[in-house]
Amino acid sequence: MTCSKIFSGDLPELTEEIIQYFRKDFSTLYSCILINRLWCRLAIPLLWEDPFSKKYPENHHFIEIYLSKLNEDVKTKLYLYGVNNDLVSSNTLFNYPSFIKYLDIDKILNSIQTWVDTLVGKNQEKLVNLIYRSLLEMFIENEGNLHSFEVVLSTRYNYFNNSIDLILQNPNFAYNIRNLELRIINSIFLC
Template sequence: MTCSKIFSGDLPELTNEILQYFRNDFSTLHSCILVNRLWCRITIPLLWENPFSKKYPKNYHFIEIYFSKLNEDDKTKLNEYGIITELLFPSMNTLFNYPNFIQHLNTYEVCNRNSIETWSTNKMVSNFDNNFGFIFLSLIKIFIENEVNLYTFDFEIFCTFKYIGSDCFNSTLQLILQKPNFVCNIKNLNIYLGDYCDNNLSSSFIEESISKLINSQQNLKKICFNYKKYLKNLNIFNCLNTLKTIIFHEINLESLKINFNEAFEQQNVLESIHIINCYPLNSTFIQQIINLTKPFKLKSLFIDNYSTLQIETFKLLLQKTGNYLENIGFGLSRNNKHKRKLFKLVKIYCVKIKFLEIFGISRFNNQNIYSVLNLIKNVQQNLNYLSIIFY
């Protein structure tokens, strides 16, 4: 009886919940479109929430459907670049406003050579290198004009800059900042600076733009900073009542000039902080954490190969955060005695470990191997994942 009601559309909420489980199973979702109107209305947004991320085999026809929503001025500009809009994407009377369904936008996935370039090659677009940036900018304008409500925004700065060039990158960034409704309600913001460098890209301009982007947020839940170069400022003060997760990945901590009291003491709903392969994880940085009066809910700590932790400082860090730590990993260290002390401290202060990563175990002496085994035994009640890397 219940099954028949689901297929007939009498239980739309339950049907919606069931179909959510197939959001990454594109073959099944395409079949669901044909069941009935209700299933179609539920399934179409799932298929279009992140089309640029779909792996091979990839259908690039969705790009043409997006471009069919261009205004006449932009179509004229594309014609000037040699892209004949009447042939490539003639006027379409679509059943849905497909651009409006996008939920996850990754700037690199939009501009990388596996999306726009492959589409242009298939359609024999001439002068591609000269109009690549404009095609990217046109897609962003389409999303903005169709009042997209993004859930996740991945801003891959240097990769995007490398593909579309300085002029188009600056125009895109300014357009996003001028249209705050486009990104003001995102829940997850991932900022990747990367390791690409260009004299035309000012670090101060990037820092200022990122600060404006973060300050425009109203419902941000998670933010990830992935900077292989330098992150000087951390401005999260506008998200005091919404931000639940902060991730630092490959950050140069020496360049991070922030006031920890201002950045973390005022966070009202923060649930987890993750420090992943940041460097150098030294006593100066750790002391700022120790000095905080509020709990520092460090859920993940992965120590890179370049951080030489002082045992006493690390002990103080674990005394403050060990009860929250669930994921921990150790980089390559040549000092066996030092490693053994680290393992002992984790064994004492971290009893909730769910993910443990040990790197370079082939260089361990017997005492360290026994220390690792004792650590595993001590956390086995909660341990879900164990990664042992031989190097």
């Protein structure tokens, strides 16, 4: 058997096992998406299953990709808050929101806050809330298959309170959760 058969997709099961082996090696996964269509189709979901994690500390371009999938009404609201239309109007090859498997509310909010602070300006709480709620709605609509869901309830933020109704109205969204973590923090005691 030649190596070209593996790369051409003649053995997709073996190729999938190889790609799964690289699950946490992001630089290798990025290289895999350049090999051919099969490898790309297998590697992209692994790269997008947890985009809000610390593995992308400086790059928040994935938020723009998610925003490009929003409906026109939400994009219009974003424009009114000062978000440039060029940032949210791109064509994508995949339905990235459907690949989400790990959601951590705190990481999502931090990523959105950093993105907004960098591109729009500071003190844009309503914009952060709009993006957060829109992304959560999009993940629910695209039937993301969550494996892990982490929530930090803090008296400083009421973002979760604003979206709990979405989660409760869509039980299929949380159906396959294997790891649910709920932490309650009282910000009065935080220094």
